[in-house]
Amino acid sequence: MAKAEKIEHVGLARVLGPAHVWALGVGIVLVGEYMGWNFAVGKGGAYAALMACWFAGILYTCVAMIDSEVTSTVAAAGGQYTQAKHIVGPLMAFNVGLYLVFAYTMLEAANAITVGFLVDTVATMSGHQGGVDQRPFIILSIMFLAWLNYRGVLATLTFNLVITAIAFTAVVVLFLTTAGIFGAGPLRHADLLSGQAALPYGWLGVLASMHFGLWFYLGIEGTTQAAEEVRSPARALPFGTLAGVMTLAIAATLTWYVCAGLMPWEYLGQSGVPLFDAARLSGSYGLMVFLGIGTLFATLASANGCINDASRAWFAMGRDRYLPGWFGAVHPKYRTPYRSIIFLVPIALIFALGAPLDQVVTFSILSGLLEYTFMPLNIILFRRKWPLDTIKRGYEHPFHPLPAMVLLGLCGLAFFAVFLGYGTQLVAMIAFYIVVSLWFHFWRYRFVNRGAQFTMPWPKPRGY
C-alpha cells in the first residue's frame, strides 16, 4: 500500500479474513433471533413462525448461492450495487444501492431502539422507579459504533467477531440448559401449542408470518460489502456467507424451539426481547444475565455491521457520482469512507428516535425484499451475458436457474405477506422508488461518466 500512497491515491484497506466476513454476516443478523422474529408468531402462531422460518431459510439459501457466484467475480465495495451496475444497468444499480442503504440504516435504527428498551427493562427489574429516559442510550449506541467504524474496519469487525460469538454462544447455552437433555426441562410445547394456539389464523397466518420470517436472516447478504477490504474475496466471501446462513438456520430453529416451549404465543408474538424473556422464565438467574448480555451484544453487533454496510454502499455510489461525489472520500489515516459514515448517523437517529419498532423493521424488510427480487433477475442476466465459459467464477452455484425461480416465487409470497399487514407502506415505498428512479434517470445520471463506471476486467457481454 506504500506504493498506492506514493502515487497520491487513497483507497480502502485490504485487511479482513473469512472470519470477519462471517462476523459481518452473522453479526448483522443474529439480533433477529433476539428480537423481531417473534412478530412472525404474532402474525400466525408458533407453528406458522416455524414454517416461515424454514421457507425464509430456503429463500436465503438461494440468495446466498446466487450472491456468492456473482460476488466471487465482482469484488468491490457496494456489493449488489456494483453487481447491478455491471450486469443490469445504472438505474437498477441506483435503486439497489438505495435498497441497501435503507435496509441497513433502518435495521440499525431498530437495533438502537432495542438497546433503549433493554436498558429500560433492566432498570425496571432492578427496582428503578418511573422508567429511564431511553434516548441517551439509543444515541450512545449509534454514536459509539459510528466512532468505531470511523476509526477503521479491522478493529470494527474484530469487535463484531467477539460479541457475535458471545451472543451465539448464549443462544446455544440457553437451548442446552432448557431442552431437557440433562433431565426434565421447563419446555412445554405440547400444552402451549394445543387447541386454538396451534394455527390461530389458519393457513393464511402461515403466509402472513413470512413477512417477519425474513427477519431470521435479513442482512446476511451484506457480507459482499466487505469485498474491497477482504484479502482474498473470491474465496472468503462465498465461504463466509454460506457458513453464515448455516449458523443462522441453526440459531433460528433453536430460538424458536426454546421460546415456543416457554411462552404462550399471544405473549411471544409481541415481546420486545423474546430470548431474554425465555431466560427469565427458565428460572435461572445466571442464564437471565447471560441472555441479557447476549441481547445487548447482538444488537450492537448488528448495528455495527449495518453502519459498515450502509456506509460502503453510500460511498460506492458517491464514488461513481450516482450521489454527490463528496461522499466518495476515504479517510487517509483510518482508510474508511468517513463522510458516508458521518452522514448516515443523523438519518439513523431520526428513525431510532421517531418511529415505532415494527414500522422501522417493516421498512427494513421491504427494502431487503426488493433487493432479493432483483437477485434472480441479476443472475439470469449474468449467466446470459457471460455464460460460464466466458469468465472464471470463484464459485458456481448449482441447478441454475432453479434457485432463481424458487427465489422469485418466495419473494412473491413475501410481498403478499407484507401486503396483508402493511399494504400502505408497501405502496408508499414503491412510489418512493419510482419517483426517485425518474429523478435519477432524468437528472442525476448526467453527472455519471458512462463507460468509466464499468470497471471489471470482463469481455464484452453477449448480445451487445
Place this chain on the structure above:
Amino acid sequence: MDLWDYLELAAWAASALFGLFIVIDWIRTDSTYDEEFLTSSREGELEALTEEQHRG
C-alpha cells in the same frame, strides 16, 4: 437520583464525546488534505494494482 439517573447522564456525556471526536477529526482531515486526494479511490483499482505487482 439513583444509579440509573447517573447512567443516563453518563450516556449523554459519552455520546457527546464520541460525536465531538468524529466532528473534530472530520474537520481536521478535510482541511489538511486536498479534496482530489481524499476522493481519489476508484472502483476496481486494487485489482489493477495487484495485477501490476504480479506482473512486475
Place this chain on the structure above:
Amino acid sequence: MTRYQAPVQGKVGQVIDVIVLLIMAIGALYIPLWMGMAGSSKVPQPVTDPTWESLGQNAVMVEQWQKLGFADAASASEMITARFDYSFSIGALVAMIVVIVGYYAILLRFSEKEYREVIAEKFGE
C-alpha cells in the same frame, strides 16, 4: 463515437441533491405514519369478566402467564384476544401487483437503455 463528458457538479448542487433525496426518503417513510395509514395494529376484542377458561388458556399456559407477571386473566385478556385483520379486497391486491410489476418493468427498461450506452462506450469502436 464521442465519449460522454460528465459535467462536474458544484458544492451547492451537491447539497441540493442530497436534500432532495432526503426529503423524498423521509417523506416516503413518514407520510404513512402521519396519515395514520400505517396499519397493522392488532384489534383487541374486549371480553367482559374474562377468566382463563373463557380465554381458552389451559393450566400450563396459565402458569406461564403468571410467571410472566400477569397475575389474573383480566390483565392478560387484551393481549390474548387481540387479532390482526387479514381481510383485503381483490382490487387492492391487483393494484399492488400492478405497482410492483410496473416498477420493475420501468427499472429494467431504463436500465437497459443506459446500459447499452455504457457498453457501447466501454467496448466501443
